[in-house]
Amino acid sequence: MKVEIITIGDEILFGQTVDTNSAWLAKKLNEIGMEIARITSIADTREAILEALDQTKGRAAAVLMTGGLGPTSDDITKPTLCEFFNTTLEMNHDVLGRIEAFFDKVKRPMLDVNRKQAELPRDADMLINVRGTAQGMWFEKEDQVFISMPGVPYEMRSIMRDGGLDRLKSRFNPSTIVHRTVLTQGIGESFLAEIVADWEQKIHDTEGLSLAYLPSPGLVKVRVTGRGGDRASMEAKVDAFAAELKTLVPKHVFGDDEEKLEEVVGELLKNRNMTLSTAESCTGGAIAQMLTSVPGSSSYFLGSVVSYSNEVKQNMLGVSEQDLQNHGAVSKEVVEAMAAGIQSRTGSDYALATSGIAGPDGGSEEKPVGTVWIAVAGPKTLKSKQFSFGTGRKRNIRKSALTALNWLRKEIIEADFD
Amino acid sequence: MKVEIITIGDEILFGQTVDTNSAWLAKKLNEIGMEIARITSIADTREAILEALDQTKGRAAAVLMTGGLGPTSDDITKPTLCEFFNTTLEMNHDVLGRIEAFFDKVKRPMLDVNRKQAELPRDADMLINVRGTAQGMWFEKEDQVFISMPGVPYEMRSIMRDGGLDRLKSRFNPSTIVHRTVLTQGIGESFLAEIVADWEQKIHDTEGLSLAYLPSPGLVKVRVTGRGGDRASMEAKVDAFAAELKTLVPKHVFGDDEEKLEEVVGELLKNRNMTLSTAESCTGGAIAQMLTSVPGSSSYFLGSVVSYSNEVKQNMLGVSEQDLQNHGAVSKEVVEAMAAGIQSRTGSDYALATSGIAGPDGGSEEKPVGTVWIAVAGPKTLKSKQFSFGTGRKRNIRKSALTALNWLRKEIIEADFD
Numbered sequence: 001m002k003v004e005i006i007t008i009g010d011e012i013l014f015g016q017t018v019d020t021n022s023a024w025l026a027k028k029l030n031e032i033g034m035e036i037a038r039i040t041s042i043a044d045t046r047e048a049i050l051e052a053l054d055q056t057k058g059r060a061a062a063v064l065m066t067g068g069l070g071p072t073s074d075d076i077t078k079p080t081l082c083e084f085f086n087t088t089l090e091m092n093h094d095v096l097g098r099i100e101a102f103f104d105k106v107k108r109p110m111l112d113v114n115r116k117q118a119e120l121p122r123d124a125d126m127l128i129n130v131r132g133t134a135q136g137m138w139f140e141k142e143d144q145v146f147i148s149m150p151g152v153p154y155e156m157r158s159i160m161r162d163g164g165l166d167r168l169k170s171r172f173n174p175s176t177i178v179h180r181t182v183l184t185q186g187i188g189e190s191f192l193a194e195i196v197a198d199w200e201q202k203i204h205d206t207e208g209l210s211l212a213y214l215p216s217p218g219l220v221k222v223r224v225t226g227r228g229g230d231r232a233s234m235e236a237k238v239d240a241f242a243a244e245l246k247t248l249v250p251k252h253v254f255g256d257d258e259e260k261l262e263e264v265v266g267e268l269l270k271n272r273n274m275t276l277s278t279a280e281s282c283t284g285g286a287i288a289q290m291l292t293s294v295p296g297s298s299s300y301f302l303g304s305v306v307s308y309s310n311e312v313k314q315n316m317l318g319v320s321e322q323d324l325q326n327h328g329a330v331s332k333e334v335v336e337a338m339a340a341g342i343q344s345r346t347g348s349d350y351a352l353a354t355s356g357i358a359g360p361d362g363g364s365e366e367k368p369v370g371t372v373w374i375a376v377a378g379p380k381t382l383k384s385k386q387f388s389f390g391t392g393r394k395r396n397i398r399k400s401a402l403t404a405l406n407w408l409r410k411e412i413i414e415a416d417f418d
Numbered sequence: 419m420k421v422e423i424i425t426i427g428d429e430i431l432f433g434q435t436v437d438t439n440s441a442w443l444a445k446k447l448n449e450i451g452m453e454i455a456r457i458t459s460i461a462d463t464r465e466a467i468l469e470a471l472d473q474t475k476g477r478a479a480a481v482l483m484t485g486g487l488g489p490t491s492d493d494i495t496k497p498t499l500c501e502f503f504n505t506t507l508e509m510n511h512d513v514l515g516r517i518e519a520f521f522d523k524v525k526r527p528m529l530d531v532n533r534k535q536a537e538l539p540r541d542a543d544m545l546i547n548v549r550g551t552a553q554g555m556w557f558e559k560e561d562q563v564f565i566s567m568p569g570v571p572y573e574m575r576s577i578m579r580d581g582g583l584d585r586l587k588s589r590f591n592p593s594t595i596v597h598r599t600v601l602t603q604g605i606g607e608s609f610l611a612e613i614v615a616d617w618e619q620k621i622h623d624t625e626g627l628s629l630a631y632l633p634s635p636g637l638v639k640v641r642v643t644g645r646g647g648d649r650a651s652m653e654a655k656v657d658a659f660a661a662e663l664k665t666l667v668p669k670h671v672f673g674d675d676e677e678k679l680e681e682v683v684g685e686l687l688k689n690r691n692m693t694l695s696t697a698e699s700c701t702g703g704a705i706a707q708m709l710t711s712v713p714g715s716s717s718y719f720l721g722s723v724v725s726y727s728n729e730v731k732q733n734m735l736g737v738s739e740q741d742l743q744n745h746g747a748v749s750k751e752v753v754e755a756m757a758a759g760i761q762s763r764t765g766s767d768y769a770l771a772t773s774g775i776a777g778p779d780g781g782s783e784e785k786p787v788g789t790v791w792i793a794v795a796g797p798k799t800l801k802s803k804q805f806s807f808g809t810g811r812k813r814n815i816r817k818s819a820l821t822a823l824n825w826l827r828k829e830i831i832e833a834d835f836d
Binding site for chain 2: 012
């Protein structure tokens, strides 16, 4: 049961849009047991579309297309689909009514280009788009299924969730595939592989199982995949390996699968009825932004002071002028004063503080770019540590934020045993 | 001069990694006049790699491969490349020396898997990776060029910047391609297309020119592309159209090409020697995080209070309990008090404040999810306005942050004429 994705549109080939749709589709299809064998990005031209569709023949049972259907860009895609599927465009009055209702709801006038979006291939089934005006289309041709959807992620996802995925599942009745991803922070890929070498060998020796390491700044995800057999026994097998990995590197494992570190920390706080605040210098609000991206975070996150200037560190966090002068802003003394300052001012149970040199400028011999002090304040503790995260401003910020959150995670858990 | 990208690795097909490498490569190649005709993502298997490489024959002059070369994953890719290019692996002592020096520098012990990374195809030229242990490889076969690189973006970019791009340019001497992207905020794609219809028609009527609208939450990018002829005259043509567009929607255009709104605002402040602070409730630090992602932002950004709780709004921003009780946290009175509070406490020239209901919970009949108040305080002004950004927590946060920054941009420019 192989599926392919074709993304249509110059914006990906020109590098002006990152293709996030394919990753989302791949994840959702994996969940229902369908595997993506190939993703192809092509231009929004008749020739490229026809060639790409032709090439899937005999290779893919289903082909998902995204893109080429916006109000200003569907002049080529829709007629080309009609040519490939040997059909014609006609006004779909049901869809037209929905588009009119959509514009009514968002209180904007409907334009001619939007009306044209209700002209649809006669032989396609509609997959209704409740978030926009470009509909999803389901075609069948010689035992292959083709779905065409708009490229706007918010709309594409809604089309798949509201019917596309269910229809694929009932059409293909796919075989078992199970993934478990274990998320680690603060340990490099090579080191991790060395520590878990025996465990890895056992996976290679087990039929149907495979392993992958997926590194990104500050994180390494370890994914165990199982294929074939019945779902329950394959899940048990994969779960056992994932559980064993956690016992091998307990300090570094912070979660599973799609979990985010900010969600894990949030759950820990919520379950203990405890609160958090942050005082951020080099991370510039990145930790607060991560924490508040989680729905419901207002129940445990009280707030943050982003103290980019020394005056804000003094006036709003109570850092002493003396500490700033004697030790500099990037120091044990200042980062601890920042954590204690935000903790006392907000009354939070825990507090995180960061102060470092994110770069590219501002480094010195003694404190090169990438030098970051992190402090964690708890109900009874105040700890700080210096890290070296290397060059690269965005990587530094990201690594600092993840390291701070993972340290907090460990502190919260350890406090349970005090 | 067609180029194709092949990304190798299950992580993209499983949806666990978003392919950001292709967008970066496409942009950089476009800058030197090389166009990406196709991007293909395939599995890390011998069969898939050989099939994908074979299919580029007669279609692409150059093929860029990313992925499949990490210390734990290059068992398949490197031997398969040797098979395709009819060569064998051998220990490259120059590379081995570099890898040893790399581990020396980062003060970590070198592992066996890292030593194995110095075993490289005899007939490939090395493209040195100064940021990691997997080298770039340049192959030639029957007039086609193939480059294989690791998938870690930070390493891949360095390999291309430090030699890959220059070598491609001198090898192919590519023809002219020019892009200009005009960035707009606060206007939908259909509306924009209606306003600029005549301008768009002129582009379609000009040889070598084409147009695309690229929408994302809160933004629409409009891209004019010119192909062929000499670079200078094509640049002049494309620049003229980009300049004309700015006169058609001046309030909505905030920048060009790769500029970010936070960079544009930063430049405006820096040039006027003025400073900014933010008080963020619903955006949760997202504005501070965007501003501080820009190198050098410490010269104009003083700091932020992320006031997620009402207590922080009162204690750290001076919002009155009365206003909170009478009008609620999401109100004109509170958002204006937040802006004035952070402005006076940091002494900044400008201040932004946000207070809204990001969702998914917390909405009411009177103030549904997506209701956001934004305030902009300037040296002589304090303005606020209510917006409705609809559902979707992350979209709401993003739209709120972009709308606030674009409003600030307009205020800074207008103040020049006061």
